[in-house]
Amino acid sequence: MSEFVSKVDKEARQRAAEILKKKFLSILDQINKGESLVLEMPRRTLENTVYDEQRKLLLLGENKVKRNFLDLNEARRFMQTTLMGSIIYDALINNEYPTIRDLYYRGKHSIVLKAPNGKTYEENTWDEQKESDSVIVDVEVLTSLLREDMLILSKEKGKLVGDMRIRSGNDIIDLSKMGHGAYSIEPTPDLVDIVDIKADYVLVVEKDAVFQQLHREGFWKKYNAILVTSAGQPDRATRRFVRRLNEELKLPVYILTDADPYGWYIYSVFRIGSINLSYESERLATSQARFLGVSMGDIFGTPKKKAYLTERERNNFIIKAKDYDIKRAMEIRNYQWFKTKNWQEEISYFLQKKAKLEIEAMASKGLKFLAFQYIPEKIQTGDFIS
Amino acid sequence: MSEFVSKVDKEARQRAAEILKKKFLSILDQINKGESLVLEMPRRTLENTVYDEQRKLLLLGENKVKRNFLDLNEARRFMQTTLMGSIIYDALINNEYPTIRDLYYRGKHSIVLKAPNGKTYEENTWDEQKESDSVIVDVEVLTSLLREDMLILSKEKGKLVGDMRIRSGNDIIDLSKMGHGAYSIEPTPDLVDIVDIKADYVLVVEKDAVFQQLHREGFWKKYNAILVTSAGQPDRATRRFVRRLNEELKLPVYILTDADPYGWYIYSVFRIGSINLSYESERLATSQARFLGVSMGDIFGTPKKKAYLTERERNNFIIKAKDYDIKRAMEIRNYQWFKTKNWQEEISYFLQKKAKLEIEAMASKGLKFLAFQYIPEKIQTGDFIS
Structure with a gap:
């Protein structure tokens, strides 16, 4: 690590890395227990966006979404979320400061699978940044960490x-x-x-x-x-x-x-x-x-x-x-x-x-x-x- | 003036106000001498933009343009240039910090003229900011003062x-x-x-x-x-x-x-x-x-x-x-x-x-x-x- 990096950054990294690790380790737990693999997080839709009269804030409601690895419709998103989680985790423990654009590039590749029937399947992790950005938000709501907590940097005008x-x-x-x-x-x-x-x-x-x-x-x-x-x-x-x-x-x-x-x-x-x-x-x-x-x-x-x-x-x-x-x-x-x-x-x-x-x-x-x-x-x- | 304004600003104002005043006073001189009113400045056209091989810079060439008050085609631009000069001068001596958008607003009005024949004529000083911005550049090349020298501020990203x-x-x-x-x-x-x-x-x-x-x-x-x-x-x-x-x-x-x-x-x-x-x-x-x-x-x-x-x-x-x-x-x-x-x-x-x-x-x-x-x-x- 560069000797010039500040102490607050180091501490912030540790906090975030620990939370991320814990969250994703729970998937391993599911595997060990022979359960089906599920990621549960608040649903991010307009219907589940509520205006809290008391606090006068727009908030996510109680509605949850379950991303099931064994559901064909959700397997891709499951893969994307765990991939993004691991890229962010790597960045944290390697003292990196990625931007959301970096994260898009870092994860962008094709997964090639040779199936038992001999055929080869190819699947892109993601194609456009819009897609990977949305996955970053998934990781945020899943862990309750904002991207800033995970030392993801961005352009600033303020x-x-x-x-x-x-x-x-x-x-x-x-x-x-x-x-x-x-x-x-x-x-x-x-x-x-x-x-x-x-x-x-x-x-x-x-x-x-x-x-x-x-x-x-x-x-x-x-x-x-x-x-x-x-x-x-x-x-x-x-x-x-x-x-x-x-x-x-x-x-x-x-x-x-x-x-x-x-x-x-x-x-x-x-x-x-x-x-x-x-x-x-x-x-x-x-x-x-x-x-x-x-x-x-x-x-x-x-x-x-x-x-x-x-x-x-x-x-x-x-x-x-x-x-x-x-x-x-x-x-x-x-x-x-x-x-x-x-x-x-x-x-x-x-x-x-x-x-x-x-x-x-x-x-x-x-x-x-x-x-x-x-x-x-x-x-x-x-x-x-x- | 606000007591918080810095000394360098006060000095910069004085310098710019003096140069502006001198330049525009020369018009009064022309009137006093009974000469026709002319503003002369470097021509700002692509043809008069030259690449200086030695200094490796794009510069204005030797070509001059004369804005003649008594030329019907040029009277409007003559009016605009002197109007802008006076607005900027006022801002300088009144310790203002206008933006180019302010200068557009400050000068924007209709000049109403009752002609000897009884008819009323109306002429807008300028309609769009593109027009007033171009007049600001005229004042810049006329006086060799950049807008910053005249304490005209702008949005900054750097x-x-x-x-x-x-x-x-x-x-x-x-x-x-x-x-x-x-x-x-x-x-x-x-x-x-x-x-x-x-x-x-x-x-x-x-x-x-x-x-x-x-x-x-x-x-x-x-x-x-x-x-x-x-x-x-x-x-x-x-x-x-x-x-x-x-x-x-x-x-x-x-x-x-x-x-x-x-x-x-x-x-x-x-x-x-x-x-x-x-x-x-x-x-x-x-x-x-x-x-x-x-x-x-x-x-x-x-x-x-x-x-x-x-x-x-x-x-x-x-x-x-x-x-x-x-x-x-x-x-x-x-x-x-x-x-x-x-x-x-x-x-x-x-x-x-x-x-x-x-x-x-x-x-x-x-x-x-x-x-x-x-x-x-x-x-x-x-x-x-x-």
Whole structure:
């Protein structure tokens, strides 16, 4: 092993390897006992995805699936799951850091079988990465280990700055001393120790360029905030890190996106998790995240509040909603977690106005307006949607 | 102004504002002298883009364009250029950090004119961002200031780690103490001071996930390298920072991408600049960058060297080149800066084999193979293409 690998990594490996080993050894037990070989795990289907009203999370239900080796329909998936388990286990004990793409390549080959009748059969382990990715999820739900727990790395886009110190690997990093740059979140955010923090809330901005602006202007210093960007659709590490800031440090989390259904969706991924990956929301979703804006009320005003844009600004800045925006809004309106009074009003307002707005339009009124009026005023008056 | 803004930013603003002011004041001079209003700048067309053999850079040629206010065909562009100049100037003296999207919004409105004949005319300043972006480039070539010099910020994807200290804003940052994370390059890399550095070369990896792996494995510590990722197609800040590492510190720069025409293109953007933006290559391109791999010789071997992949690995890992890969390769073959013996051989080899390979296929032989054999061996033996 490289002498530079950190201690937390070594310990994480041991934990994961042990759990994996135990799980797969139970198959050997079945063989020894002469039982039929079965892998049992939660069923990952839309029907078995439930919205937990209490915890406000999308979770996998009670429904289990049994993968039976001796069932012709399931033998292939059984083989794939055990193959993937062994590849991941090998990577763990060999101190490797595979990506899901690596795992696809590592397992990709043809199994050749010479049958008793003399014929030769060939079966590919998997053909496309979509297939091996799905097998990785099987291993995750089977073992209750997330891929990050198994030291599987991935591309990361999330960044943060703020008055906090963290321990990552062998280093202590002061996230308030990043100059004009930022700290790029690591792929295994659970291995990060939060050493100390001085902050009143977390502001997550969808757009990297807006993050750069707010950072440069000293926004987080002035308002005692942790500033995060997901740089678009958030990746797993960013979601997990934001969740930890909320859960462990009790910091309120505000999400700032464009005023359109895509922005709402980004908020929703932070808050609820995605439907496809509900098995992970238990650890990745921040059920208390709030949508700070931009809201329809910010653009057009409401009976209770003045619009932030003038008539003239609206004329220049508003973008007409496209058909796919309307369609998306109609879908979102029916999601259970959007069935709050505030959200239903927001979506109706959007469908009535058929208008969307980019956050940059707010910045074009002056970055000071965005940084020192719009955002802090909305946070102070509790003008968010959840 | 926010009390948190750094001194380097204030100084950069003053420099840029002065140059802009001087340039546009010359228009007032023309008015005072009763001359016709003309803006003169290098012509930005493919015909006026020349490959400088000596400096090995794509540059704008000698050809100038004159934008004449009293020429009906040019009056609109004249108006746009002066409008953009004034918006950027305002942003500079008001301590703003606009993005190109902000600048689009800030200038977007209709100019209404009541003509002497009583009729009302309306003209939009610009309709789409493509238009305003092009006007920003006009201001850049007119003033010889890059957008970064004018404190125009943008989304940034580039990251780095390595044994170096930099000063950015008011902070000194130790890029060897980033834990498992990384330093996210700031949008104005010319405002970074390189305080000290201990490195033998710069390794730029196209893929963020591969960067994460090499970083985690301690690659840069073991080989005394600065490790950079462009996370795909490189942005301006990453290109500029890599150029500075090469030019100011004389560090060799190696680019590691997939073995396909898209990977070659990424190398080419680092090395030469893009055809559309040749006005900037003078400061952004690293004319001495070397393509480390993955090369066709690494996959299939050459008369002089053994392949890194076995026959069986090739069968499993190689991806058949698509039609667009072939087409792209034929185009690239004709670019002047690919007309070296080594590149022509590489492209011919590709066209003959019609095969491409992802860097992850190399990692799937074991991350240790990639980090501690393939990369260092190729660097040590000078096995690169340029």
